[in-house]
Amino acid sequence: MKITVQTEAFDLDREVRALYQANPKVGAVASFLGLVRDLNEGQGVATLSLEHYPGMTEKALAQIVEDARRRWEVLDATLIHRVGTLHPSEPIVLVAVASSHRGDAFAACEFIMDFLKTRAPFWKKEATPEGERWVDARESDERAAARWQV
Amino acid sequence: MKVRLLYFARLREVFATSQETPELPPNIQTVASLLNWLRQRGGVWAEELAAGRAYRVAINQDLTTQEAVLHENDEIAVFPPVTGG
Numbered sequence: 001m002k003i004t005v006q007t008e009a010f011d012l013d014r015e016v017r018a019l020y021q022a023n024p025k026v027g028a029v030a031s032f033l034g035l036v037r038d039l040n041e042g043q044g045v046a047t048l049s050l051e052h053y054p055g056m057t058e059k060a061l062a063q064i065v066e067d068a069r070r071r072w073e074v075l076d077a078t079l080i081h082r083v084g085t086l087h088p089s090e091p092i093v094l095v096a097v098a099s100s101h102r103g104d105a106f107a108a109c110e111f112i113m114d115f116l117k118t119r120a121p122f123w124k125k126e127a128t129p130e131g132e133r134w135v136d137a138r139e140s141d142e143r144a145a146a147r148w149q150v
Numbered sequence: 151m152k153v154r155l156l157y158f159a160r161l162r163e164v165f166a167t168s169q170e171t172p173e174l175p176p177n178i179q180t181v182a183s184l185l186n187w188l189r190q191r192g193g194v195w196a197e198e199l200a201a202g203r204a205y206r207v208a209i210n211q212d213l214t215t216q217e218a219v220l221h222e223n224d225e226i227a228v229f230p231p232v233t234g235g
Contacts, residue, residue, distance in 0.1 A: 051159050056211035122234025123159035134160040137231030
C-alpha cells in the first residue's frame with residue numbers, strides 16, 4: 001500500500017505498473033485520476049491551492065484504504081494526493097486498486113474516492129482575477145459516501 | 151487542563167490564527183463545552199461556531215463529536231467541511 005501527500009506531479013503509468021508487475025495474482029487494476037477543473041466558468045484562469053492537515057491527512061487516508069481492504073479483495077493500492085498550487089487540467093489525485101477481478105477493484109477504488117472527498121482533511125482555495133475564495137463542500141459528496149452504508 | 155487547538159483553511163484565516171495552547175477552565179470537559187468557551191470570545195468566534203454552521207472537530211487527528219471528552223495535551227482541530235479530491 002502506498003499513500004502519499006505531495007506537491008510534485010506523478011506518473012500514472014508508472015504508478016499503475018508498480019501495482020501489478022511484481023504480482024501475478026493481480027488480474028485487474030482500477031484507477032481514478034482526479035483533475036483540477038476550471039471552476040471559474042470561463043471568467044479568467046483560476047489556480048487552485050490545496051491546504052491539508054499534516055499527520056491527520058495520512059492517518060485518515062490509511063484508515064479509508066484499510067476500510068476498503070476489509071470489504072473487498074485488495075491485493076495492493078496506491079493513493080496519491082497533491083497539495084500546493086495547481087492549475088486547471090493538472091492531475092490532483094490518483095487512486096489505483098489492484099485485485100484479482102474487476103468487481104473488487106472498481107468498488108474499492110470508488111469507495112476510497114468517496115470517503116477521501118468527505119473524510120480526508122484537504123481544503124481547496126480558488127484564485128481568480130476577481131480574488132480568492134474557499135471552495136464549498138458539496139452535499140452530493142456526502143450522499144455518495146453515505147450510499148456505502150458504513 | 152492544557153490543550154493544543156489548531157485551525158485550518160477558511161477558519162484559520164477568519165480567526166487569524168493557526169494554533170494556540172490555552173489552559174482551559176476546569177468546567178471545560180467536552181468538545182461541546184470547548185466550543186461554547188470559544189464562542190464566548192464573541193465576534194468571528196461566535197459567528198463561525200454558531201449552531202447550524204458547518205464545521206468539523208478532530209481530537210488527536212480523528213474526527214469526533216460534540217460529546218467527546220477532552221484530555222490533557224489533546225490536539226483538537228476545528229476546520230471547515232473538507233473539499234479534497
